[in-house]
Amino acid sequence: MPDHRPEIRLGEYESTELGTDQLTTADVTRLHALQARRCLSLTTSRTGWRLKAEAAVGVLALDRVRLVVEPKFAIRGEQLMTWLAYALHTPVPTTARRWVARTDGYTDLVAAALLEECEKLLREGLRRDYVRRQSLEPVLRGRLDVAAQATRRYGQLDQLHVRTFDREAEIWDNRVLGVALQAALSLTTDSRLARALHGITDAFPHSGTPAAALRALERTQYTRLNARYRPAHTWARLLLRGGGVTDLLTDDGTTAGGFLLAMPMLWEAVVRRLAAEAAAPRGGLPVPGHGETGITVRGDLGNASTFRPDLLLSFPRPAPDGPVLLPVDAKYKRYDRHRVSAGDIHQLLTYSAGYTPADAPSAVIIHPQPGGYDRRTLRVMSPQGSLGVLHVLGIDTQALPEDATAWLRSSLPRASACVRASNA
Incomplete structure (x- = not known):
């Protein structure tokens, strides 16, 4: 357009x-x-x-x-699309690569991803379901609405108020995609992509507003009947939210004509999945960092505040010892070029003191590093001894997610290893 x-x-x-x-x-x-x-x-x-x-x-x-x-910083072009699809647990679209060479960048890639999934649904045939409707017909179809016929037609039979229950494509599974396609069409300036979006938009029902479509997406339950819609709905949700991976820029008047993705939020989603998959072969499991396992500050003015790491991993230990926790925090910063800030050191020391053994406090920082991997260990000392060990790990954002997972699996410290390192 x-x-x-x-x-x-x-x-x-x-x-x-x-x-x-x-x-x-x-x-x-x-x-x-x-x-x-x-x-x-x-x-x-x-x-x-x-x-x-x-x-x-x-x-x-x-x-x-x-x-x-x-x-400009960590992830660009097609690779940004790869990491975004990884964070969203959805397949990487292949058609989107046709627009990688364009400088319009990220927005066109997401619009192309939505287009690819919608084209796939059309080839397979749109899902239909029973829709109840009330209409005025010249012949009887479905059931006669006796009350409406008596009060509106006064006994005349030339037009009949009927209630029908037919299988149609006018259901929310399809309507949300029609609304999202219209939103994508309003954002792209690539002529080829705009033509392709325009050509497919009319094939989907698109009545409703973006806010109503988002509410429908939140209510959607996936079964074997509509499971194939999940990838298309994922990209539709991202477009209709204005770029938020979870809840950024929801429909409150700031999203019209806009599509902005917060890269720190994307990086947090990437790190949560990377670290969980890297820890799984060693028995590591993500556990909630809030509620009973949260770090809470009480007694100050206002409500109680909390400290919550991006990911909290639980590693098993032989009986009678219980599991050991390891806090992991994602930092979208150039820690491949700059030293770790004092604020982040204080934050990670709080996590290590709250979750890891008192004789071996430790925590992990994971940051993006274009073009290579890196790891270094920070030891925070005081006159009374060690305050904690911070493992700073840089993930190569130009690598494939599965390669980054394999590297992180070998670099992520075991709880027992953290104990030995701290006592060394």
């Missing part, structure tokens, strides 16, 4: 100057709402506005300009 608005491109953490005539009052309101969610920042400048991108990539179609934030 042609978009004649001027396009402004910048990468993660980059900034640009905007004139006062480039942003409307509605644009400023939307950008301030996104600033509250830490997707970007907007401040006044001598010439108008200064907009700085944070770690959220995608497209934001404003009233007068089209803003494109490109992934």
Whole structure:
């Protein structure tokens, strides 16, 4: 779909100057709402506005300009699609690679993924289910609505109020895809992708709003009848949410014409799956880091606060010892180039003190590292002895997820190994 608005491109953490005539009052309101969610920042400048991108990539179609934030740090292009599909537990779409060469980037890739899954559903035949309808017909079909016939037609029989129950494709499994295809069509500027989306949109019923479609997706239960819809619904949910892997940018007025994905949230989802799969062969299992196993601060002003690691792994130990916990935290930071910040060290030391043995506190940081793997061990010391051991692991984001899992399996410390390392 042609978009004649001027396009402004910048990468993660980059900034640009905007004139006062480039942003409307509605644009400023939307950008301030996104600033509250830490997707970007907007401040006044001598010439108008200064907009700085944070770690959220995608497209934001404003009233007068089209803003494109490109992934510059860790994961780009087709590889970004690979990791996103891994985080969402959905197959990597093959058709989406046709748009990798385009600089429109991430948004077009997700739209292409939705297109591929919808084309597959059409080839297999859309699911149909019984839909109850009330209509006015010249002949009797289904059941006669006696009350409506008597009160609205006053005994006349030239038109009949009937209730039918027929198998149709006008069901929410299909309607949410029609709504998502329309949303994708409004975001893409690639002419080939736009033509393909336009050609398939009419094949799906698309009545309803994005908010209603999202509510329907949340209610959807998958059985053998509609299990094949799961991948398409995954990409539809991502588009309709404006890019949120879980609940980022839900439909509250900030998502219209926009698609932004918070890269730290994506990296957390990747790390949770990577670490869980890497620990499984050694008996490691993810356990909740909240509730009875949470770290809680009480007695301060307001409600109690909590510390919650991105992942908490439980490793078995021989009887009579119980399982040992290992906290794992995902950091979307350049820890391949910079030292670990004091704030992150304090955070991980809190996790290690709260979850691991008192004589061997330890924790793990996993960060993205384009082009290679890396691991180093930080030992935090005090005059009284060791405060904890922090294992800093860098994952090669240019590798395939299964290769990264294999490397992490050999690098993730066992609970018993952490004990020996700390006592050494």
